[in-house]
Amino acid sequence: MKITHYGHNCLALEIGNKHIIVDPFITENDLAKDKVDIMQLKADYIFLTHAHYDHTLDAEAIAQNTGATIVSNFEIYSHYAEKGLEAMPMNIGGIRDFDFGRVKYVNAIHSSSFADGSYGGNPGGFVFTHQGKSIYVAGDTALTMDMKLIPQYAKIDLAVLPVGDVVTMGVDDAITASDFVECNRVIGVHYDSFPFIKIDHGAAQEKFKRAEKELLLLEVGESITI
Secondary structure, X not given: OEEEEOOOOOEEEEEOOEEEEEOOOOOOOOOOXXXXXXXXXXXXXXXXXXXXXXXXOOHXXXXXXXXXXXXXXXXXXXXXXXXXXXXXXXXXOOEEEEOOEEEEEEEOOOOOEOOOOOEOOOOEEEEEEEOOEEEEEOOOOOOOHHHHHHHHHOOOOEEEEEOEOOOOOEXXXXXXXXXXXXXXXXXXXXXXXXXXXXXXXXXXXXXHHHOOOEEEOOOOOOXXXX
């Protein structure tokens, strides 16, 4: 599985021969908009953790360009299906088998509404599993005891956790979250893209190092493979 970071909480996952985009927010992200052309992105699926505009902004354009299927909770699924886009529902606690592997939809503690203020359902996260490897994408969330359930679903090889604080958990809680999900390798997301979530990269990585963990703060367009 190959993971590419496109800024904020936006990821591209290559699993098998399928291309997945998570939470596309590029064209209004100053850190990404001049580096990533959304019309050049490949996507078979678009997974959305919740409805906030900084996670859904470019979903419709990418779906229209690629024919990708949008996957999210019932409210977000319905929103895009009513626009005539390909979409399929999941919801918290559910598991669905795809042509690239298995996905478990897990709990997150946050809020969720579309840019027009309409209800976006409950926020969530995803555990992607393919050929014995699993990635946990937490989405926007506070630290929650529900994270202790994650290792019961799958052995997590890589955790994608928000570290920007203020509107999600920050670095200290992300370290605890990595304990809960039993994964010491973390990609940090949801930082620096707005002034109020800027972080000290060195200090954050040093905290993880002292906890005997690894915090990856990928550049826009940078990839890793597990």
